Amino acid sequence: MFRPGTGTAWGCVEMTRVDVARLPRQATRDAYGEALVAAGRADARVVALDADLSGSTKSQKFGALFPERFFNVGIAEQNMIGMAAGLAAAGKIPFASSFAIFVTGRAFEQVRQSVAYPGLPVRLVGSHSGVTVGQDGSSHQAIEDIALMRVLPHMTVLVPADGPSTRALVNESLSIEGPVYLRLGRPAVPVLYGEGGFAAPPFKAGGSVTLLAGRDATIVACGVMVAEAVTAAYRAEAIGLSVGVIDAYSVKPLDRDAVLAAARATGALVTAEEHSVIGGLGGAVAETVAEEYPVPVIRVGLLDRFGESGAPDELLKLCRLMADDILAAVRRAVAVKR
């Protein structure tokens, strides 16, 4: 069943619930691998680079199909970004992938100086973001990549929640002029958009999707946390709270209008991201509303701590990134509002 995806029909009652737990699952990195191949087919300017993780980031298939347009630079992320900048300066559209912490962190200053400053159309692709990386532990779990990329001028930061939106955003990125950071995850996550889920709107830089409308509070989420946010909103009904959900897949530019409209309509916001509560989506939302329409913003995310080893599900629990944690934040936001 398809449902209305976007809209600001505040207070409207949902017809049928999306049963998140029963949706099919796909990892955003897998969707990326498919979309990259499609982009490579559609546009000869598309080239791809990887740093010895092409099997994990799923750029491998592109490499197999277009070997002359694929560069595996080995374990050398800084050079990967520099080469991507050079390729872009010569008219190519490079997708440079690695684990999120390495593409944004190990090569931060290369991204800044060689890519963001001149505004070159490099697409930085960070797979394995957040604690759902799991057993590898802290060194491989990016919890600060959104903050790192968001502070760079000219940068677009996209954090898709599922496969279909990942595919749409890869495609959309082809027409974005400057650099783009695309944040992906390791585990299979619910396919939120499409059959049985929400209707997929056009995904674009600066956009967002209002999945559920609410009266008492709105959850602004991105990535894997969107599904948790939907679950939290449904659970909120049981305690008499009407809670909206926005999929803020475009963390930068943030959909200011949607966020401010939610602040005005519900008076309380909760943000949810698989990222530090510092400087990421939560920071973006707090900064935005503080400027125009101050309302409580309770940030759900890693509470200024590193991740650790463990099963992804257990880590989400341990780090308080579950639907119930979001729900607790909603209650707190509503309490601060009063």
Add this chain to the structure above:
Amino acid sequence: MFRPGTGTAWGCVEMTRVDVARLPRQATRDAYGEALVAAGRADARVVALDADLSGSTKSQKFGALFPERFFNVGIAEQNMIGMAAGLAAAGKIPFASSFAIFVTGRAFEQVRQSVAYPGLPVRLVGSHSGVTVGQDGSSHQAIEDIALMRVLPHMTVLVPADGPSTRALVNESLSIEGPVYLRLGRPAVPVLYGEGGFAAPPFKAGGSVTLLAGRDATIVACGVMVAEAVTAAYRAEAIGLSVGVIDAYSVKPLDRDAVLAAARATGALVTAEEHSVIGGLGGAVAETVAEEYPVPVIRVGLLDRFGESGAPDELLKLCRLMADDILAAVRRAVAVKR
């Protein structure tokens, strides 16, 4: 004349104005050079590292006095941070200095993995922060270093406004357990604390100094912007606004109590930093108040743009980082409040 430095005597009338323009001037990097030598004398565990910029960061004098405890690693910032981590793991207290963009950006992931994750007592010293670097232009002007360091767990972020507070914080840093980022500037700036200025309180991680009390709004500033904030507050009187000023030299941990008290007392905040408006001090303040006591927060800083070449003063004007820009933000904050 010495003046009361700390205190929350909201609404009290100041006796005598501090004439910021007439204060003696000293660059915070110069004060750092002195303090580093003093620390080296006081504690044999202190070692220093630099990456071919020891003349500019002022670690050179330490190197001349304690050659066996000084390592100039050449133009290799990543290795500098790794070596500092190793030295710290062996019980030393390393001060690793370079320009702010290189120490926090070029070596971001080294800081993250080798220093912040294990919480080693490395002192990262970034001179040449912000646009007052001047003529060298964007590639040498860190406008995102606060955001980068703030998002890291275990990290203390200190941004002194003048020489005396720099010296005090270097000394204080010797007793901080984990890693510390100390942000310094290139140009000579007013000596705010001491003779003719404000009374110097003890400076410590998590602290702040309430320089002026106000009724209508409070400016929370750090670094070179503290002096501008004081000037703005004085100018505000002329248009009938009573504006407080907090020197938030400890950006992380932020002095939550002071910020929330100011939010409660004045209902409107302005932040001022020589840094992007994204993710830095402004982000920290917006995140903090949104959680407990939402009030308007107008952020003065670089408006999501890179710096450029020019005279430091002209760049401060161009980038809207002057007292009058802060004053405009105060008016806006007060307007949003109403």
Add this chain to the structure above:
Amino acid sequence: MTDQRTKAAPHNQPGTPEERHARLAEAARQLRVEILRMTAQAGSGHPGGSLSSAEIIACLYFDVLRLDPARPSWPERDRFVLSKGHAAPVLYAALALRGFFPRELLATLRKTGSCLQGHPHMRTTPGVEVSTGSLGQGLSMACGLAAAARIDGAGWRTWCLLGDGETQEGQVWEAAEAAAHFRLDNLVALVDNNGLQIDGPVSQVMAVDQVPRWQSFGWRVLEADGHSIPDLLAAMQAALAGSGRPAVIVCRTTKGKGVSFMEGQADWHGKAPTPEQLARALEELGCSGQGPALPGGVSR
């Protein structure tokens, strides 16, 4: 090692060279057994590059390094940095068998709340000197450790094990340059030159010719068969000669060494054996799948 040094080593055992070699070969075998059990139990992890390092780690932890498991932070201890942090299983096995922590803890590898993180972390695991896992950072930390010993006039040494793929990271060469420039001859690097990285053979992904490379950075380069105990011990002894230059031992190894179906397979870089595969592997290593290999291991 000079006599004095080896005498001070709490683990050192009297005996003929042959006995010494046999003892270390047995230690390597036990490390392999633990690596396989541990990763199978965890359901993930990196057996390939752990297995290729087994003899190197056995020689270091059961002979060369001066350590006292009862005092993990004994100031005079030698320092070891596992720069190729994904090989944590071999390090954890060595630390457990040497008695730094109970062997049973190995079963908690990579589990939520375990002191045995997926990559080595100095704050959770006794005997782990620095935190690694992001490749290319360990040699810099080793330089810092060696520099600290130099400042203090201390006699302890720093050892650092790198992967061959890892040496593609520029930071490794920043560190190599610095170690030579600062004449850190109390530092020894070892390269587990197993010829494979994640995406395939190093020669195909991004070739690195180790020997001339390190030479051009001013290091003293030694070579060894990384699975030959006598070869490794000789190289380690030679590396400590102290000539004003840091030394590197380029160890020819086989990724997945000791388990026929893992040897030379890039695929076994980062996945755990199934219970059946574990049983086959343990059989090849001369022990049944059940129970501890040898009660208490070779720990003394």
Add this chain to the structure above:
Amino acid sequence: MTDQRTKAAPHNQPGTPEERHARLAEAARQLRVEILRMTAQAGSGHPGGSLSSAEIIACLYFDVLRLDPARPSWPERDRFVLSKGHAAPVLYAALALRGFFPRELLATLRKTGSCLQGHPHMRTTPGVEVSTGSLGQGLSMACGLAAAARIDGAGWRTWCLLGDGETQEGQVWEAAEAAAHFRLDNLVALVDNNGLQIDGPVSQVMAVDQVPRWQSFGWRVLEADGHSIPDLLAAMQAALAGSGRPAVIVCRTTKGKGVSFMEGQADWHGKAPTPEQLARALEELGCSGQGPALPGGVSR
């Protein structure tokens, strides 16, 4: 360069080898004059490393590179990357004298709002191919450019000038490794081996032995006297031979070359001459302090 290539170069002039050399020596002299005027006028900047590159840049911009100042983004142009971005003055001087922008603009160097930023920026300055200033990043971008030409089967070449101190950055060696691995023989690196960095002699701060270093990374290494036009031209021609390997020209140079009181002085890395110093320097360079050196320069 083959005949065909040089013929296509819009700036190429007929004449004997001697005339060609004299023309380029004069161009280098004029670049020096502009570097000094520009930095003196700006009151800051980097004369030392700009002066040491004058002959290298003269040979490239006035002979070797295929460029068309009227069409700065002509797709078939050769690409030049100034990895040692602080030497922007010598690049800006060459671009101005070649007619990419009016020579008068040089007086705006480093001023607020100028198209001539303190370090090269591709978005503000016609003829600047990529943005540099943070050391160690240019060779990677040059690799990317060369890879793009390879994909397109295009004949243009990529040149990249590095500082010797700059080669301490690990990223340089990541790029060097990649260029050799990908067999980018349409790429030529040049090292301005002037022996000085900011904090002193490279040999003292952090020694780098250029020739064996590049050799160990699989590059074809050529050497040249970086102030001898014939030497440089011969090396540049040899570098383009195209053997399946990238080539590097290690250029022996003197920092501050051409101005007696600046030569070999680390101190002149990053400060501008005073008006008096400018006058002395210009006199040494055979021109008075007033007015343009030669109306219109050598630009054709």
